[in-house]
Amino acid sequence: MAQIRADAARSRARILDAARARPSGDLRLNDVAREAGLGVGTVYRHFPSVHALTEALAVETLERMVMIARAAAEHPDTESALATFLGEALALQLQDGGLQAVLLSPDDEEQSVRDMKIEIFAAFESVLQRAREAKLVRPDLSIVQIEHLVCGIEHAVRIGEPEDRQLFLDVMLAGIRPAV
Amino acid sequence: MAQIRADAARSRARILDAARARPSGDLRLNDVAREAGLGVGTVYRHFPSVHALTEALAVETLERMVMIARAAAEHPDTESALATFLGEALALQLQDGGLQAVLLSPDDEEQSVRDMKIEIFAAFESVLQRAREAKLVRPDLSIVQIEHLVCGIEHAVRIGEPEDRQLFLDVMLAGIRPAV
Amino acid sequence: MAQIRADAARSRARILDAARARPSGDLRLNDVAREAGLGVGTVYRHFPSVHALTEALAVETLERMVMIARAAAEHPDTESALATFLGEALALQLQDGGLQAVLLSPDDEEQSVRDMKIEIFAAFESVLQRAREAKLVRPDLSIVQIEHLVCGIEHAVRIGEPEDRQLFLDVMLAGIRPAV
Amino acid sequence: MAQIRADAARSRARILDAARARPSGDLRLNDVAREAGLGVGTVYRHFPSVHALTEALAVETLERMVMIARAAAEHPDTESALATFLGEALALQLQDGGLQAVLLSPDDEEQSVRDMKIEIFAAFESVLQRAREAKLVRPDLSIVQIEHLVCGIEHAVRIGEPEDRQLFLDVMLAGIRPAV
DNA sequence: CATGAATGAGGATTCATTCAT
DNA sequence: GATGAATGAATCCTCATTCAT
Numbered sequence A, B, C, D: 001m002a003q004i005r006a007d008a009a010r011s012r013a014r015i016l017d018a019a020r021a022r023p024s025g026d027l028r029l030n031d032v033a034r035e036a037g038l039g040v041g042t043v044y045r046h047f048p049s050v051h052a053l054t055e056a057l058a059v060e061t062l063e064r065m066v067m068i069a070r071a072a073a074e075h076p077d078t079e080s081a082l083a084t085f086l087g088e089a090l091a092l093q094l095q096d097g098g099l100q101a102v103l104l105s106p107d108d109e110e111q112s113v114r115d116m117k118i119e120i121f122a123a124f125e126s127v128l129q130r131a132r133e134a135k136l137v138r139p140d141l142s143i144v145q146i147e148h149l150v151c152g153i154e155h156a157v158r159i160g161e162p163e164d165r166q167l168f169l170d171v172m173l174a175g176i177r178p179a180v
Numbered sequence E: 001c002a003t004g005a006a007t008g009a010g011g012a013t014t015c016a017t018t019c020a021t
Numbered sequence F: 001g002a003t004g005a006a007t008g009a010a011t012c013c014t015c016a017t018t019c020a021t
Helices: A006-021 A029-036 A040-046 A050-074 A078-095 A099-104 A111-133 A143-159 A164-175 B006-020 B029-036 B040-046 B050-074 B078-095 B099-104 B111-133 B143-159 B164-175 C006-020 C029-036 C040-046 C050-074 C078-095 C099-104 C111-133 C143-159 C164-175 D006-021 D029-036 D040-046 D050-074 D078-095 D099-104 D111-133 D143-159 D164-175
Strands: none
Touching (some): A006 A029, A029 A040, A029 A050, A040 A050, A050 A078, A078 A099, A078 A111, A078 A164, A099 A111, A099 A143, A111 A143, A143 B143, A164 B143, A164 B164, B029 B050, B040 B050, B050 B099, B050 B111, B078 B099, B078 B111, B078 B143, B078 B164, B099 B111, B099 B143, B111 B143, B143 B164, C006 C029, C006 C040, C006 C050, C029 C040, C050 C099, C078 C099, C078 C111, C078 C143, C078 C164, C099 C143, C111 C143, C143 C164, C143 D143, C143 D164, C164 D164, D006 D029, D029 D040, D040 D050, D050 D078, D050 D099, D050 D111, D078 D099, D078 D111, D099 D143, D111 D143
8 A cells, every 4th residue: 555665764764863863842844854965845745844753753762652651551560660660751751852742742643643642641540540559659649740740850850960860760759659 | 339320220120021021931032122112222231142131030039039048048947948948949930930041050140140049059058958967858869959850840830730839849848858 | 549548538637627626826736636636747747837737727618618709700690799709708717717828828738729719719800800890899909909808807807796797798898889 | 203214214215116126916025125135134124014015115106096086086077087087097007016906905004005095985986976977987886896997907908018008998988888 | 322223044834846766 | 657755946934133323
């Protein structure tokens, strides 16, 4: 069917490579095109908007996040599942600077992105439910609020040093526990 | 000192008023000038860069922060001092969208800003030291890291609902305690 | 003659259908191609330029115009022949937004278009000659000038309401009569 | 009051000159800027949109049209008033290629333009009323329809020769008379 | 000092046309 | 012959900053 032409695939890959080389958050499509050695129009053909490109960049990261979320949902040890998932999610968000925007955006251009986000949320919700029951998470924290907290921690790490990641994650994990 | 001319002072005030009316973070100096009923040049004379204007906008907020920091340093109840200071700092940062940038910037244009930041840090450092001794804060958290955490929480509130503020603050306060 | 392949004919028809769906005057060949479910290249193969496509769209209208012109030339009642021909021509030009350009263009891409235009002009010239003799048309109005007047009336109707058509046609018919 | 700076006035004049040099109807503001020897921003400062520039170009012509309309309204000989006004209006529209768009546009950027258009219409309406009473104009033709007819005649002259102007005007004047 | 006109690089976006597949 | 990806000039418009008045 939709036989993706070899040259188109190569262009797409080049664009994604060029985009990855820039600080996400300020993607100038003209610059991306120049650095990819392609015409501007080609970039627009593949990604009609900046958000579409950001999403495409995030797809690979999202795929890994889906894996992690599934693994966490299936992991018998709730505490470990929670810590691992949040830790990995944080690490991925720090690696992929556009991921936060994709996760927070209410509108996804790609159906696959939407599907992955839904699956991630669903899997994490089940982890979260178990964690609440195990008194590892305050019952008054919603999944969305925890997502926002992770984004907050991501921000805290970004304005500081990468080495703060584990420490800040620990702070968060301790902070979301119910009061004793 | 330098006797500031009355009209110059009025211009300054008008500029600050106009700037406050806009969402910090996208200050268009032309727009500010127009809304202040002044020429662009006048704005540039008073504030040679966007950051200078952001700083000036932050001065008032910083003054309140100095007060709060002093009060916290003098407050005998360490726990209350810590919670109050962090809570108020968070509230101020949420009110004044440019404050985070000013607090994090290594270079201040105004000496008074530099001085206030130093005083705030010094006062909070003393609170923090007491809090560490009272086992209210992990000993491995530096003052800068805590500042970054507050900025992270600010971000978390911004991407969510204002009502999350107290909850997220509680999470942070609980999170920075030493493990039991 | 040249045996036209069935699929080529189908492509051609699809392109024409898609083009007819758009407001003539801004034919974006890419859009036409997409709506026709064909590649842009195919469109260019059939119609090497926008004008070629406009002409092709006009062919059907021109065929009807040829009929009308012949009928007018053969019609015994000169007054009726003139009024009918000009009225129908105006109606056709209003229907087919690209017709005016084709009629006015000195260069035709298709020989058939050139032939039809010649026949239309010849037939109308004979009507006109009779009309001049019957004192229905000023002798100082050339066939080209009358064509331009019809285009002017077309324009007048376009910038106003479709309902103005008959009224404006009447104005024109009255206006081209010799002074009394 | 609004003391217009000499340099600004010069820029404005240069822009208008450059714009007049181009075929109205496709004004590229960048080109106008280059030919005026000015920055693009300057052009945008003076004329925020193409229509604003078209209007400004038309102002002078409109002023002359106001004069003509007033003179016609005051002219005792109705027939001459009508013929002169329509003839001059046609001549002005042919001179100033943007005038038609300004006259037909429902939204004017400049209040002065709006005012002039209103005055022209009012003056012409009075001429028209007299002309209707003198049996020089069909009673079923509205002022707007006559305006459209003039635009149509303008178009007819444009696609043909300038020398056709008087002839086509005569056709129109004869055409709008009531049938005998 | 104040003014605001002028600058022009920068960024987004479109579309007619070509050409490798 | 059909395809549609690629091209990139062209266009629009904005805004931080300078400088003549």
